[in-house]
Structures are given as C-alpha cells and as structure tokens.
Amino acid sequence: MSETKLRDEICRFGRSLFERGLTPGSSGNISLRLDDGGWLVTPTNASLGFLDPARITRLDATGKLVSGDAPTKEIPLHAALYETRSSARAIVHLHSTHSVALSMLPEIDPRAVLPPITPYYLMRAGVTALVPYYRPGDPAVADAIKGLAGRYTSVLLANHGPVVAGDTLEAAVFATEELEETAKLYLLLRGLNPRYLTKEQVEDLVKTFGLKLAEEPHSH
Structure with missing residues (x-):
C-alpha cells in the first residue's frame, strides 16, 4: 500500500474510533511501520477524529x-513494542473507558488481565498484560514493555489505556475494539459468577486457529 493510502487509512480509522467515543479529546495515537524502517505516527495534541493526512508525522x-507535525509524546511506547514484536506493523493506543476502568481493578492478574470470556477476545487480542502506571510519555514505560519480551500483542497501561499491535492497522484496530468490548463484559459480569471458557475450550481455539497465547488465560 502506498504511503498516501496509509496516511488516509490512519485518518479513516482514527475518525471511526473517535466518533464512537473510544478515545476522547486529543487522546490516543496510531503508528504504522513502513518498509524502509521509518514510521507514520499521529502528531502530538491531535484528535484522532480530525487528522489531516498531510500533517501526519513521518519519522525515519x-x-x-x-x-509533518511533531510526533506524539508516546513514541517510546510504540518504539518498545515494535522492537520486541518484529511482526508488528501497526500500533493503536487509546484511552477507552472500559479498558482504563479494568486497568484500575485490584484483582486483575498482570499476566492476563481478563479471563477467557469470548473466543474472539482470544482470537483477536490474545492475552493482555498489565504494565504499572507511568506518567504519559515517560521513557521508563519502554523498559516495562521490553520486559514483556514481545510475548503480548495487547498491553494495558495502568490508569491510562490499551496499547495493541497488529500486522496491519485494521488488525490492530479490531483487536483494540475487541479488548474494549471484553473489558466492558467483564465489568458487567463482575460479581455475578459467570461461566468463562473452560481450559478445554481454550485449547480447542488454540489448536483450531493456531493461536499463540502469551500465558494461559484462567478464571479469576
């Protein structure tokens, strides 16, 4: 896909995420890794709903x-995920409500923030890790991401929001949306003793769809 088309894709998906209330104001950012090793990334203080393709940041x-404009301050975050997940070509970071709420709950397991609630959560987002709180743009968050050693495609930053990698921008967006919906389900079901997928059902998904899950999801 040409760079012009990729710029348009960032704007299209950004607007879609913004219009559905998945990242408010000028929060959230998107990046794409290009064939020459450079990146396209959304600028600092830019709303994902009103991106101008010509002003998207181009980094070598x-x-x-x-x-383009100055890049988002979350560059260390994106760089660390690209560095540790060599297959990643796109990263989406949002401040989506239910994922942020989930990141603040005391009972969640940092190695698997959600139990296996639905097959599509496992198929799209895999297993999600929790990274402790760092202020936005803090370079230390990169070390925390690197500490996960590329095992996760989806990461939740405590009190901040999800960061999800994909082999295309569409895949990263869909996985981020799946994570948000699953967080919403978890919050709706919390305290109701719901039936999660069994170990056998998870194993069947792994085998059928060739999933590579970082940790084995388990009931909370």
Missing part, C-alpha cells in the same frame, strides 16, 4: 522527524 528509522 532512527526516530528523526522527516516531515
């Missing part, structure tokens, strides 16, 4: 600004 492989 060393992270130097080539064109």
Whole structure:
C-alpha cells in the first residue's frame, strides 16, 4: 500500500474510533511501520477524529522527524513494542473507558488481565498484560514493555489505556475494539459468577486457529 493510502487509512480509522467515543479529546495515537524502517505516527495534541493526512508525522528509522507535525509524546511506547514484536506493523493506543476502568481493578492478574470470556477476545487480542502506571510519555514505560519480551500483542497501561499491535492497522484496530468490548463484559459480569471458557475450550481455539497465547488465560 502506498504511503498516501496509509496516511488516509490512519485518518479513516482514527475518525471511526473517535466518533464512537473510544478515545476522547486529543487522546490516543496510531503508528504504522513502513518498509524502509521509518514510521507514520499521529502528531502530538491531535484528535484522532480530525487528522489531516498531510500533517501526519513521518519519522525515519532512527526516530528523526522527516516531515509533518511533531510526533506524539508516546513514541517510546510504540518504539518498545515494535522492537520486541518484529511482526508488528501497526500500533493503536487509546484511552477507552472500559479498558482504563479494568486497568484500575485490584484483582486483575498482570499476566492476563481478563479471563477467557469470548473466543474472539482470544482470537483477536490474545492475552493482555498489565504494565504499572507511568506518567504519559515517560521513557521508563519502554523498559516495562521490553520486559514483556514481545510475548503480548495487547498491553494495558495502568490508569491510562490499551496499547495493541497488529500486522496491519485494521488488525490492530479490531483487536483494540475487541479488548474494549471484553473489558466492558467483564465489568458487567463482575460479581455475578459467570461461566468463562473452560481450559478445554481454550485449547480447542488454540489448536483450531493456531493461536499463540502469551500465558494461559484462567478464571479469576
């Protein structure tokens, strides 16, 4: 896909996420890794609902600004995920309500923040890790991501929001949306003793769809 089309894709998906209330104001950011090792990334203080394709930030492989506006301050976050997940071509970071709420609950397991609630959560987002709180843009968050050693495609930043990688922008967006909906389900079901997928059902999904799950999801 040409760089022009990729810029348009970032704007299209950004607007869709914003219009459905999945990331308010100028929160959230999107990046795409290009064939030359450089990136396209949404600018700092830009609303995902009102992106201009010509002003999207273009960085070279060393992270130097080539064109467009100044990049998001969350660059260390994106860089760390790309570095540890070599297959990742796109990353979506949102401040979506239910995922943020989930990240603040005392009972969640940092190695698997959600139990196996639905097959599509496991098929799209896999298993999600929790990273402790760091202030936005803090370079230390990169070390926390690197500490996960690329085992996770979806990560939840405590009190902040999800960061999800995909082999295409569409895959990253769909996985982020699946994570948000599953967080919503978890909050709706909390305290109601729901039936989650059994170990055997999870194993069947792994076998049938060739899933590579970071940790074995388990009931909370």
